[in-house]
Amino acid sequence: MKIRFPSLSLLVALAAGLTAGVAPVLAAGPRVIEITANDQMKFSVSAIEAKAGEELKVVLTNQGTLPKEAMGHNWVLLKAGVDVAAFATAAMAAKDTDYIPAAKKGDVVASIPVLGPKKSAEAVFKAPAAGTYTFICSFPGHYMLMKGTLTVK
Numbered sequence: 001m002k003i004r005f006p007s008l009s010l011l012v013a014l015a016a017g018l019t020a021g022v023a024p025v026l027a028a029g030p031r032v033i034e035i036t037a038n039d040q041m042k043f044s045v046s047a048i049e050a051k052a053g054e055e056l057k058v059v060l061t062n063q064g065t066l067p068k069e070a071m072g073h074n075w076v077l078l079k080a081g082v083d084v085a086a087f088a089t090a091a092m093a094a095k096d097t098d099y100i101p102a103a104k105k106g107d108v109v110a111s112i113p114v115l116g117p118k119k120s121a122e123a124v125f126k127a128p129a130a131g132t133y134t135f136i137c138s139f140p141g142h143y144m145l146m147k148g149t150l151t152v153k
C-alpha cells in the first residue's frame, strides 16, 4: 500500500501535466488556410470567411511546372477600398519587390512573395475589421483570373 500510493499520484500528476501541456497547443495558433495556384492561373480558393481579429495562416503552394519568371504566383490581400486594377497595374513594374509596388505597400494587409513551381510559403496575420477584402496574385496579367475575397464578420 505504501508503495502504490506514490505511484498512483505520480500517474495522476503526469496525466494532469500532459493535459495541461497539450491543450493550449491545440487551442492556440492561427487557423490554416491552404491555397494552391497553378499554370492555368487559378487559385484553389476564391472565398475565405473569418472573424475580426482571428489569427489566420494562409499557405500558398504553386503546383505548376512553368518557370517562376513566366508563371510565378504571389498572394496579396488588399485593404478595403483599394482600387484593385490600379494596384495591379502599378505592380507590373515592381518585379524586384515581388510585384508589390513600394508606393502602394500601404494598400496591403498581408502578402506572400512570388513563388516558382513546387514552392510554398505562408503569411500569418490577424483578420482585419469587418468588411470585404480582395486578394489577388499581382504577377503581371494574373489578377483578373487570380482573385478572391476575404469576408470578415
Ligand SMILES: [Cu+2]
Binding pocket: 037, 041, 071, 072, 073, 074, 137, 138, 139, 142, 146
Ligand atoms: Cu499568378
